[in-house]
Amino acid sequence: MSHEARTYPEILHIEPLRDPPRATIQVPGSKSITNRALILAALSDPSLGSTLTGVLRSEDTEVITDALSSLGFRMQEEPLDASDGPRLPAIHVRRGNHARPIPASGAELFLGNSGTSMRFLTALVSLGQGSYRLDGVARMRERPIGDLLAALQQLGVNAYSANDDGYPPVIVEANGLRGGRARLKGNVSSQFLSGLLMAAPLAKQEVTIEIDGPLVSEPYVAMTIEMMRQFGISADGGATTQFHIPLSPHYTAQTFAVEPDASAASYFFAAAAITGGEVTVPGLGASSLQGDISFAHILQEMGASVTMREHGTHLSGRWLRGLEVDMNKISDCAMTLAAVACFADGPTTIRNVAHIRYKETDRLTALATELRRVGAQVEEFSDGLRITPRPLHGAVIETYNDHRMAMSMAIVGLKVPGIAVRNPGCVAKTYPTFFDDLAKLRR
Numbered sequence: 001m002s003h004e005a006r007t008y009p010e011i012l013h014i015e016p017l018r019d020p021p022r023a024t025i026q027v028p029g030s031k032s033i034t035n036r037a038l039i040l041a042a043l044s045d046p047s048l049g050s051t052l053t054g055v056l057r058s059e060d061t062e063v064i065t066d067a068l069s070s071l072g073f074r075m076q077e078e079p080l081d082a083s084d085g086p087r088l089p090a091i092h093v094r095r096g097n098h099a100r101p102i103p104a105s106g107a108e109l110f111l112g113n114s115g116t117s118m119r120f121l122t123a124l125v126s127l128g129q130g131s132y133r134l135d136g137v138a139r140m141r142e143r144p145i146g147d148l149l150a151a152l153q154q155l156g157v158n159a160y161s162a163n164d165d166g167y168p169p170v171i172v173e174a175n176g177l178r179g180g181r182a183r184l185k186g187n188v189s190s191q192f193l194s195g196l197l198m199a200a201p202l203a204k205q206e207v208t209i210e211i212d213g214p215l216v217s218e219p220y221v222a223m224t225i226e227m228m229r230q231f232g233i234s235a236d237g238g239a240t241t242q243f244h245i246p247l248s249p250h251y252t253a254q255t256f257a258v259e260p261d262a263s264a265a266s267y268f269f270a271a272a273a274i275t276g277g278e279v280t281v282p283g284l285g286a287s288s289l290q291g292d293i294s295f296a297h298i299l300q301e302m303g304a305s306v307t308m309r310e311h312g313t314h315l316s317g318r319w320l321r322g323l324e325v326d327m328n329k330i331s332d333c334a335m336t337l338a339a340v341a342c343f344a345d346g347p348t349t350i351r352n353v354a355h356i357r358y359k360e361t362d363r364l365t366a367l368a369t370e371l372r373r374v375g376a377q378v379e380e381f382s383d384g385l386r387i388t389p390r391p392l393h394g395a396v397i398e399t400y401n402d403h404r405m406a407m408s409m410a411i412v413g414l415k416v417p418g419i420a421v422r423n424p425g426c427v428a429k430t431y432p433t434f435f436d437d438l439a440k441l442r443r
């Protein structure tokens with residue numbers, strides 16, 4: 001599944017908006033849902049497979065679809081006509097007539113800097129029969145995975161770091177997932193748990209996972225459990241401290257619709273909030289599987305007007321006030337909030353997001369550096385930031401090859417003249433059409 005390639009200059013200048021926007025933005029499919037759905041579809045009834053509609057086309061989703069193809073799964077693109085007219089990106093995934101959950105008896109997978117792919121596929125290949133090696137770019141080799149490997153070892157899998165340091169490259173020498181009980185630290189990434197949960201039904205014995213310490217990004221785990229339920233497996237999540245997963249030979253094959261990406265929508269809600277404009281995002285509302293939809297409620301608490309229906313959200317910008325907020329559950333939106341905070345009345349404090357230091361870059365230090373570059377007063381903590389508004393000025397923003405840095409700081413440029421983004425093409429990781437959609441705010 002390839003995404004449409006776009007060519008960007010080395011530095012992209014962001015022009016401030018002359019007028020408050022009045023726009024409807026159709027954001028692409030959720031990356032988090034797309035990548036989970038691809039795993040669940042691959043493990044669904046091998047005689048039927050599953051069709052996913054509305055899938056995100058981006059570098060991250062291309063990485064995981066290419067990896068599944070390398071593992072022997074059949075990936076067939078199938079553009080479908082939606083009932084209201086447009087053709088939706090769709091893909092049919094099936095294992096084929098293979099007795100083993102993983103068709104290939106070994107593979108070398110290069111996963112770029114896609115953390116979701118690394119964590120989910122490490123758990124997935126534990127179901128296989130053979131040796132699998134998973135690696136990525138230099139930054140991926142700095143992103144921890146030792147806690148997941150330790151949990152897999154407790155479940156009978158010979159999974160280890162090639163350099164014995166708790167980081168990729170990862171080697172998984174699999175003879176199926178034995179199952180049983182495992183303890184997993186919850187304070188680094190919820191993706192470790194989500195990967196284990198999705199693989200667990202196809203283990204040889206029932207799996208119970210106990211969480212050691214606080215669990216970060218709980219809504220993403222809730223998303224995983226709900227999607228597993230929709231694919232026919234009901235996991236008992238207890239009180240987010242223990243998870244019990246029943247056995248099944250496969251998930252239920254189906255056609256599954258991927259909803260729009262709430263993290264992507266956050267940038268347009270933010271744009272409306274700081275400019276006094278209005279933005280509507282259709283297809284994303286109160287019924288969303290994604291915890292990040294609650295970012296709209298944080299903007300509402302700051303002073304924006306929000307109307308959220310079951311399948312759509314409208315936000316109108318108003319005078320904004322600073323606030324203190326725990327962003328642990330929706331940490332992907334912490335960078336968006338940091339951009340908004342520059343235009344609020346009074347300081348904004350973002351707390352409990354220490355784990356975003358292990359993302360595409362150390363996002364807390366990167367944010368503090370770039371916000372100071374444009375004139376904001378920023379205090380950096382071990383687990384967050386305090387941003388105190390001051391008059392801002394133009395600057396060339398370093399993105400650290402982090403898509404969320406590029407998108408968040410571009411929002412600042414809608415209000416502040418002279419903002420430019422270096423390496424804007426990094427948005428291809430999750431949102432290749434971001435700058436095209438941002439331009440729609442000018443119409």
